[in-house]
Amino acid sequence: MEKSILDIIKKRVIIIDGGMGTELIKYGLNKGSCPETWNIENKKIVKRIHKSYFEAGADVILTNSFGGNRIRLLSHGLEDKMYELNFTAAKIAKEIKPEGKFIGGSMGPTGKFLKPNGEFTEEEFEAAYAEQAKALTDGKVDFLLIETQYDLQEALCALNGAKKSSNLPIFVTMTFNRTPRGFFTIMGNSVSQCIKELERQNVPVLGTNCTLDSSDMVDLIKIMRQTTTLPLIAQANAGKPKISDDDQVTYSQGIEDYVSYIPQMINNGANLIGGCCGTNPEYIRRIVEIIR
Secondary structure (H helix, E strand, C coil): CCCCHHHHHCCCCEEECCCCHHHHHHCCCCCCCCHHHHHHHCHHHHHHHHHHHHHHCCCEEECCCCCCCHHHHHCCCCHHHHHHHHHHHHHHHHHHCCCCCEEEEEECCCCCCECCCCCECHHHHHHHHHHHHHHHHHCCCCEEEEEEECCHHHHHHHHHHHHHHCCCCEEEEECCEEECCEEECCCCCEHHHHHHHHHHCCCCCEEEECCCCHHHHHHHHHHHHHHCCCCEEEEECCCCEEECCCCCEEECCCHHHHHHCHHHHHHCCCCEEEECCCCCHHHHHHHHHHHC
């Protein structure tokens, strides 16, 4: 019987993979095109990226389904392919998963806003997340990760929707900006407000990803740990993205600087550590070396 990821979190630090989008761009994904289509058109490359993260020492890889909800797929005219894109994302990851490793079903934000700031209702958000969660669950992921949420209200819609169609553990990560008053989401949600509300919903694991580099993430994890006893996820960006003269995206934080903050991140209370935008298998390999 394979152990649940929730059992293993209690025993040691878990390593999650790094950036998927960054790697797909390296292999030729065009700016503005839909990364999830590669689950059908370029399966071998998606598989190769997943494999490279497992080989680097990751315990967990996240499916290539970050933008796979119906609302987000609408902008690419791919809403009718929602189930296929997500189910295949899970299947690809499952095919190369070594024993004792895990797959998280990635569920990113819709990119839209709820009324009155936007045009969507909570019911519409819930429905979009419910069907994405079902497709990933049918594809046999080990848990769902509702990630990069910048609006607590949307995160709760995602959670309610996912619970309607999946019995898997559901983890949630919010994304915060550093301000002179502390860390807040772009919708003005504070760290304590997010944690309290997610705890009330019985989320087993929560945390933060994206936006911040690893030095800022160290401080944010410390604050989160003071507010909750739940396992915490930390997935920092490799700094801020910059567009070079030849139209390439580079990130402001080099690998040495990035990984130098990992021990402190663990000391401050992170239980699951991975990378976000700008990180690659080499970042994960270095994190694994530091932790082991």
